[in-house]
Amino acid sequence: MKILIVGGVAGGATAATRLRRLSEENEVIIFEKGQYVSFANCGLPYHISGTIDKRDALLLQTPESLKERYNLDVRVFTEVLSIYTVDKKVSVKNLQTGEIYLENYDKLLLSPGAEPIKPPFEGIDSDKIYTLKNIPDMDKIVAKTKNAQNFVVVGGGFIGLEVAENLIEAGKSVKLVELGNQVMAPVDFDIASFVHEKAKQKGLELLLNVGVEKFNDKGETIEVFLNNGTSLETDAVILAIGVKPETKLAIEAGLEIGETRGILVNEFMQTSNPDIYAVGDAIEVAHYINNKKVLIPLAWPANRQGRIVADNIVLGNQYKYTGSLGSSILKFFELSVASTGLNEKTLKKFGIPYKTAIVTRGHHAGYYPGAKNMVLKLIFDENGKIFGAQAVGEAGVDKRIDVIATAIKGNLTVYDLPEIEITYAPPFNSAKDPVNIAGYAAENILKGDLEMVNYDEFWDFVKENDAVILDVRTSKEFSGGAIEGAININVDDLRANLENLDKNKVYAIYCQVGLRGYLANRIMRNNGFRAVNLNGGYNLWSKVQS
Numbered sequence: 247m248k249i250l251i252v253g254g255v256a257g258g259a260t261a262a263t264r265l266r267r268l269s270e271e272n273e274v275i276i277f278e279k280g281q282y283v284s285f286a287n288c289g290l291p292y293h294i295s296g297t298i299d300k301r302d303a304l305l306l307q308t309p310e311s312l313k314e315r316y317n318l319d320v321r322v323f324t325e326v327l328s329i330y331t332v333d334k335k336v337s338v339k340n341l342q343t344g345e346i347y348l349e350n351y352d353k354l355l356l357s358p359g360a361e362p363i364k365p366p367f368e369g370i371d372s373d374k375i376y377t378l379k380n381i382p383d384m385d386k387i388v389a390k391t392k393n394a395q396n397f398v399v400v401g402g403g404f405i406g407l408e409v410a411e412n413l414i415e416a417g418k419s420v421k422l423v424e425l426g427n428q429v430m431a432p433v434d435f436d437i438a439s440f441v442h443e444k445a446k447q448k449g450l451e452l453l454l455n456v457g458v459e460k461f462n463d464k465g466e467t468i469e470v471f472l473n474n475g476t477s478l479e480t481d482a483v484i485l486a487i488g489v490k491p492e493t494k495l496a497i498e499a500g501l502e503i504g505e506t507r508g509i510l511v512n513e514f515m516q517t518s519n520p521d522i523y524a525v526g527d528a529i530e531v532a533h534y535i536n537n538k539k540v541l542i543p544l545a546w547p548a549n550r551q552g553r554i555v556a557d558n559i560v561l562g563n564q565y566k567y568t569g570s571l572g573s574s575i576l577k578f579f580e581l582s583v584a585s586t587g588l589n590e591k592t593l594k595k596f597g598i599p600y601k602t603a604i605v606t607r608g609h610h611a612g613y614y615p616g617a618k619n620m621v622l623k624l625i626f627d628e629n630g631k632i633f634g635a636q637a638v639g640e641a642g643v644d645k646r647i648d649v650i651a652t653a654i655k656g657n658l659t660v661y662d663l664p665e666i667e668i669t670y671a672p673p674f675n676s677a678k679d680p681v682n683i684a685g686y687a688a689e690n691i692l693k694g695d696l697e698m699v700n701y702d703e704f705w706d707f708v709k710e711n712d713a714v715i716l717d718v719r720t721s722k723e724f725s726g727g728a729i730e731g732a733i734n735i736n737v738d739d740l741r742a743n744l745e746n747l748d749k750n751k752v753y754a755i756y757c758q759v760g761l762r763g764y765l766a767n768r769i770m771r772n773n774g775f776r777a778v779n780l781n782g783g784y785n786l787w788s789k790v791q792s
């Protein structure tokens with residue numbers, strides 16, 4: 247069988263090497279229009295600061311190494327121009343010699359990725375505006391902005407934030423412009439607020455709720471015009487406002503395109519033409535939780551799909567892609583921010599009812615040196631089905647989100663999370679992992695043992711119920727900052743003070759992170775009061791207010 251692959255990076259290279267491991271018989275040709283195959287796009291931002299010092303560390307394979315080890319025919323600087331589905335041929339251009347030739351196939355795999363979005367703004371073609379997609383883009387940023395001191399990054403997604411962080415690490419001055427009210431769209435505003443705070447601490451100026459309208463290259467500098475009537479003058483602009491699936495070849499070949507404008511594939515990763523498969527950033531996938539069509543341009547899906555396609559080509563369609571959860575993580579200075587599944591914003595958009603439990607716990611035992619708190623938010627429905635989770639903190643965030651992603655794909659519910667028997671010794675964890683605790687909290691909420699109110703519904707709740715706001719932290723913590731109108735009774739003094747409280751009132755309780763509030767809640771409820779707790783406590787409250 248002769249198998250052609252368009253695109254030689256994440257999805258394409260994974261499929262090719264798997265194809266060879268499955269069979270020595272097939273002829274496999276990879277066409278890559280760029281100079282490099284199988285490079286580490288995810289590592290590109292870290293070479294800008296020198297964190298990844300050696301550029302060559304990003305080059306994972308070469309055409310020669312893929313030939314030697316896998317007997318693959320890898321043709322770089324070679325662009326596939328069109329697909330002739332009836333004749334089962336592609337036309338191909340050698341970008342160095344200009345030669346155009348035809349190559350026939352039995353099976354064709356498209357893994358052409360996605361292109362950075364560049365809206366047709368006035369001035370967008372200035373050479374002071376950069377995007378970051380591949381090694382030449384990175385080389386250009388490193389070489390051409392060596393002497394630049396001031397940068398504007400447009401877009402607060404992963405790539406924008408990673409580039410901004412690395413520029414700051416390299417001693418540059420950076421402003422980041424983001425159209426939405428938060429950075430890091432996969433998480434909700436409350437979790438993103440920790441990133442906003444960290445940006446401030448690190449001198450990264452965030453301009454939220456503002457978009458770019460046009461650019462004016464002034465020779466030495468470039469002016470970025472914003473839709474609030476202001477402008478920023480800077481040395482260089484990094485445009486990172488998202489990517490769009492590379493679908494030109496597919497469209498011209500008459501392959502079906504999905505509702506989100508990615509290439510449409512079935513669960514075996516076949517396009518509307520059964521001899522043509524497609525994977526990675528170029529396709530639309532079903533979301534694992536609600537089955538809605540989405541674009542999820544991440545490396546895990548591209549790699550997983552690449553392997554599935556190779557198996558299906560060689561073994562017949564046996565392996566199904568079950569959908570993407572969109573599990574993702576960002577390092578932002580000392581912080582890690584991660585998420586899996588659906589967030590609150592999306593659930594609200596689709597009108598799906600949900601509940602949240604927010605817990606704050608150390609990443610390992612508090613008495614062992616170096617413990618760092620993380621905020622873990624679990625989102626679930628009334629039956630305990632897990633919709634998603636998000637976490638932020640300085641350590642251990644990846645482990646908890648990975649466990650919850652595993653739980654989701656294993657069809658576990660929140661009731662199963664306390665059952666996850668974790669490894670424990672003080673340097674690694676507590677005997678109750680944050681995931682176990684989140685499970686307990688969710689269980690308490692679902693059983694009605696604990697009623698929670700989220701920060702964005704808090705004032706409505708207080709007003710509607712004429713609630714008394716009760717801060718159960720110490721008087722010292724209270725005097726350092728508290729919610730307006732709160733009264734303060736330390737949780738340890740609460741029992742002694744119950745007789746002074748009115749059982750006809752509703753109490754909106756909070757502490758710093760949630761644990762003392764929970765204990766106070768139990769004391770009050772067990773004594774016949776109605777008490778409702780603020781999710782995430784004052785810690786989260788103060789972040790979202792600032």
Ligand SMILES: Cc1cc2nc3c(=O)[nH]c(=O)nc-3n(C[C@H](O)[C@H](O)[C@H](O)COP(=O)(O)OP(=O)(O)OC[C@H]3O[C@@H](n4cnc5c(N)ncnc54)[C@H](O)[C@@H]3O)c2cc1C
Pocket residue numbers: 252253254255256257258277278279280287288289290291324325326327357358359360378379380404405492495525526527528543544545546548
């Ligand atoms: C800076 C950066 C950081 C990232 N960080 C992360 C991260 O931390 N975590 C994560 O999960 N994901 C990350 N990603 C996303 C991840 O790299 C992609 O999801 C993944 O590479 C997609 O794989 P793919 O095979 O679909 O496309 P790609 O890996 O982009 O490969 C597509 C290749 O196809 C080639 N091509 C396109 N059209 C043709 C044609 N007609 N002929 C020949 N060749 C063609 C392109 O030149 C390209 O090299 C990052 C991406 C970037 C750019």
